[in-house]
Amino acid sequence: MGIVHLAGIGTSPGAVTAGLAYLKKEKPVEVAWEIVEELILFTSPEVRYGKVSAINYRWNQYGTTTFEYGRRRERENVLSVVKKFLKQEELLPQWGKMYVWTVDTNDFDSCFEAVAKVVIAKGDPQGTGKHLWANLTGGTNILNAAIMEAAILSGLISRLYYTFIHKGYEKDYEPCLQPPVKNRPDIFNFRWLPFVKVTFDEIYYGILEVLHQVGDWCPEEETLSRLKNLAATRGQELKLELHQFKTQYLNHMDGREIERKDFENRLSPFGEKMLNWLKDPLYRALIRREEIPFYELIDQCRQELKEKEWQL
Secondary structure (H helix, E strand, O other), rough: OEEEEEOOOOOOHOOOOOHHHHHHHHHOOOOOOOOOOEEEEEHHHHHHHOOOOOOOOEEEOOOOOOEEEOOOOOOOOOOHHHHHHHHOOOOOOOOOOEEEEEEEOOOOHHHHHHHHHHHHHHHHHOOOOOEEEEEEEOHHHHHHHHHHHHHHHOOOOOEEEEEEEOOHHHHOOEEOHHHHHHHHOOOEEEEOOOOOOOOOOOOHHHHHHHHHHHHOEEEEEEEEHHHHHHHHHHOOOOOOOHHHHHHHHHHHHHHOOEEEEEEEEEEEOOOOOOHHHHHHHHHHHHOOOOOOOHHHHHHHHHHHHHHOOOOO
């Protein structure tokens, strides 16, 4: 059982390949399996179909700036560069696979949906899934935010990492496909990103549900009363005073999930959107809020990912 790596990618192949090469060569953590068994890339249609080419890169020998296979060719597809690198540098075992999932890299919902499906397909929230690691170096900030959120919500991505060339050295070293130096963190650096899984706040979700049921302005006292009744139907006792309810929840949701006037509140359009999102089976499976079977959804996610395999 090896490690499955998730990563966004734009026009710079080194954003993905340098981290994989570092992990393979340096082995910063001991694992009992292949350090790279599968690679799942998220990218834009323009990159996926070669409408934009890979930037000028150097296929260097590990730890040096010596060229091994020369510079890029004109109009070279960045995914083809990654594919060749994986094979020639033997970063994947013979049974290893690479997948490419096309998303709108500037739309958070598109990115999050794709990442969530991959995490569910490979992480398997109701079984024994693969070990998932994610690289936050390449792609857009929005895409990496989606990967980060999926990691925090699910707890199924066990490690996050990124690589970077320090400012001032980009011109000489950034185009390299492999780390251009060894033991020089002042030039090339690989870092783990610490994070913890969050606990889902049922009160937050309950407020959205209550205000949706009312469908109009609702006094704060009535909102809290309805919230306690909702908790009781689920076998829970909600011990929350009105002043705590206002300061810890309503004040923070004001202007975003709820609209307020005087001492009344109602759900905002964004709050409606959030409620629909929280009810989505994909989201519920990701955060594993309920002990209900998601086997059909997991199978669907696996099938969708299977269709995106990039032949090596």
